[in-house]
Amino acid sequence: MTIAVLSAGLPDDATLRELAAAKGVCVRPILQHVTDTLTGASKTVVIACGATRAKVCPSCADTARRLRIQQCREGWHLTEDPPKPDPDDPDPTDDRGDDGGDQTDEHDENDGRRVRSTRRRQDAPDLPRLAVSDRTTGRVFETPDGKVYRPSMFVTLTLPSYGRVTGEGVPVDPRSYDYRRAALDAMHFPKLVDRFWQNLRRSTGYSVQYFATVEPQRRLAPHLHAAIRGAIPRKLLRQVVAATYHQVWWPQLDEPVYTDPDTLPVWDELALAYADPQTGAVLPTWDEALDALDDDPDAQPAHVIRAGTQVDIQGVIAGTPLADRVIGYLTKYLTKSITDPLHDDDSDGDAPVSAARRAHIDRIADEVQWLPCAPTCANWLRYGIQPKDAKGGMEPGRCGSKAHDRDHLGLGGRRVLVSRRWTGKTLDQHRADRAAVVRAVLAEAGVEMDDHDELSATATTPDGRPRFVWTVTHPGDVDGPSYARLISHAIAQKQRWRAQYEDAKTRAGPAALELSATAQPAATPAA
Structure with missing residues (x-):
């Protein structure tokens, strides 16, 4: 027109x-x-x-x-380190720095968080630990005929299996599919990704830079596509993936205490706290629940998330058709929600959603609706614990975090993750x-x-x-x-x-x- x-x-x-x-x-x-x-x-x-x-x-x-495409392309194959960004830069990134040290797992992701320091799990392989230099560029390789190459990488990380699925991505047997673990893994996936980059930097000895996107697999579990500047030995990269985990040191999530919507904890205006509707006893605060966890020598983490065994690794040379194709693949689904139907590259439109797939989405959505997403989540009331910074009007199942939305299915973090020195620009x-x-x-x-x-x-x-x-x-x-x-x-x-x-x-x-x-x-x- x-x-x-x-x-x-x-x-x-x-x-x-x-x-x-x-x-x-x-x-x-x-x-x-x-x-x-x-x-x-x-x-x-x-x-x-x-x-x-x-x-x-x-x-x-x-x-x-398109703006993300430009950002990805500009930083991927740099030959010189970009300037360090202003520490007061308001543009958020996921690179929080890394100074080595022991494995730590956080009780609370907010500022002033309490940290529990532990030894590495016995079931996790050891990793080399090198001093991390300030360098962000990769190694240079020269062929006998004088050509110089500075290769980079494209890596895909997945989550473990929760049960067999069909080609459509729905469980073969929904009754045995571990929906609870799938929901918890989705909620804590950003922390696993953070741990992966920390481990990778410690193991390679340089400040690895990345442009990564979080996308859904057909089974609707999140996975990570990452453009990495520089070439890392594949054996070492797989070793880092196998050794990466994140422990969630929260109160246990096995059995909710309050499940009847008519008998949920009530807000006590005098005590400014939530109390049992029958006895009037004030529920333990978030800090008190963590104190009890710290005092228990046999305490176990509420959840442990690991990466899956499937890791796709490709070497990419700047200026090749593969580099452009990979950038397109990295940003392909950024305009879609997690629950949007995926379709093949030659499809003219979205594939219809089958009844089995809708049921699969419903089951995941039901899990993420009731599981706590953060210390401040109202769902802690179901477990007999007051959320951090509790206030009147909180109701389980109605947390405002987008992690509980049907469009996100637990993944409340960002879909694009860019290290601070990818380009040095906001x-x-x-x-x-x-x-x-x-x-x-x-x-x-x-x-x-x-x-x-x-x-x-x-x-x-x-x-x-x-x-x-x-x-x-x-x-x-x-x-x-x-x-x-x-x-x-x-x-x-x-x-x-x-x-x-x-x-x-x-x-x-x-x-x-x-x-x-x-x-x-x-x-x-x-x-």
């Missing part, structure tokens, strides 16, 4: 949503009404929603995926890099971009007050644009900008091609 067709008449909202998705326009934009306190002028500003799931907004999700800086390329191409062609800082939230009036006042509005509000008018305008604007950019590249010639090549995403699978 062209601009001319849009101006001739507005289609219905559903049709416009499909068209917006096809043109890369946000389908659920956020509207802000901006008033200039100096001039009195006001206008409505459209802001993309920024969703990362295609079911919410296909356009914003694809934009986020995601916002990568986003700025892409915008800078567009600006440079337009400037090369003599085209001046709109001033995107003209409504800056940091602009002030002479007396120091904010110059622009922002208020939220919604499509269809009084004196506001309708959804159809708003999306039609956004589509027309997108087409106009795209035409200007393509024209600018043509006019600028080879210089523009060289600039724009730096912002092109890697080749991705058709799916």
Whole structure:
């Protein structure tokens, strides 16, 4: 549908949503009404929603995926160490550093956590322990004919089996499938991944850097795809996987104390604590429950999570077709939820969900709904323990963590894990890099971009007050644009900008091609 067709008449909202998705326009934009306190002028500003799931907004999700593709490509085969990031950098990453030392397992993942130090488990193989250098780049190999290679790796880690499954990923025998362990493994998978990187750095002696994504297998257990900078001996890597585990030192989760929804612990306003509904006795606090665990010489962890025996390892050389294919594979499912149906690369759409698969999802969802996800989880009330920082109104089965959502099935952590020195840049800086390329191409062609800082939230009036006042509005509000008018305008604007950019590249010639090549995403699978 062209601009001319849009101006001739507005289609219905559903049709416009499909068209917006096809043109890369946000389908659920956020509207802000901006008033200039100096001039009195006001206008409505459209802001993309920024969703990362295609079911919410296909356009914003694809934009986020392309940004991750750029981030992955830029850091994978670096030949020099990137600068160390600012320790006060607000951009979150999963690389928390590693200084060696004994195996430790955390009681509490929050700041000020209590840590239980233990020896390595007797059933876990020993690992070499080297001083970790500051180097982040891999080894260089030179062939007899003088060619130099700096290979990197693509590694996939899985979780253990919980029972035999069919090709569709559903259990052959649901009654014997270990759903409880599957749910606990999903909830604590991020901690296992952290432990893996720590062990890998200690065993290799350098600061291994990675770009990793967490995706669902067909059986819906999470697994990790990781681009690793540098080449690590496969034997050592498999040894690290086999030796990696994480112990969860929480109160035992075998038998809930309160299972009847009519007799759950109640909030005592005087004691500011939860109490037994029959006796009125105040339940043990979280710290008291951990004290009892520390005092018990025979205490065992509530759960131990290990990696599975299946490990896929590939060597990858920069600039090869394999490198682009792997980057596409790494980011392939980032726009999907854990429970979205997986499909083959040659499929035109999502495969239908069978009754057996729906039942499989239901069973996992039921487990993660009632298991505690963190010390602050309301589900601890079922086990006769007050959650950490307990407050009135908490109810088992209604924890606000996304780990309990059906769309996540226990995996409450991030789907993209990037070490702090992968590129030395935050995601916002990568986003700025892409915008800078567009600006440079337009400037090369003599085209001046709109001033995107003209409504800056940091602009002030002479007396120091904010110059622009922002208020939220919604499509269809009084004196506001309708959804159809708003999306039609956004589509027309997108087409106009795209035409200007393509024209600018043509006019600028080879210089523009060289600039724009730096912002092109890697080749991705058709799916």
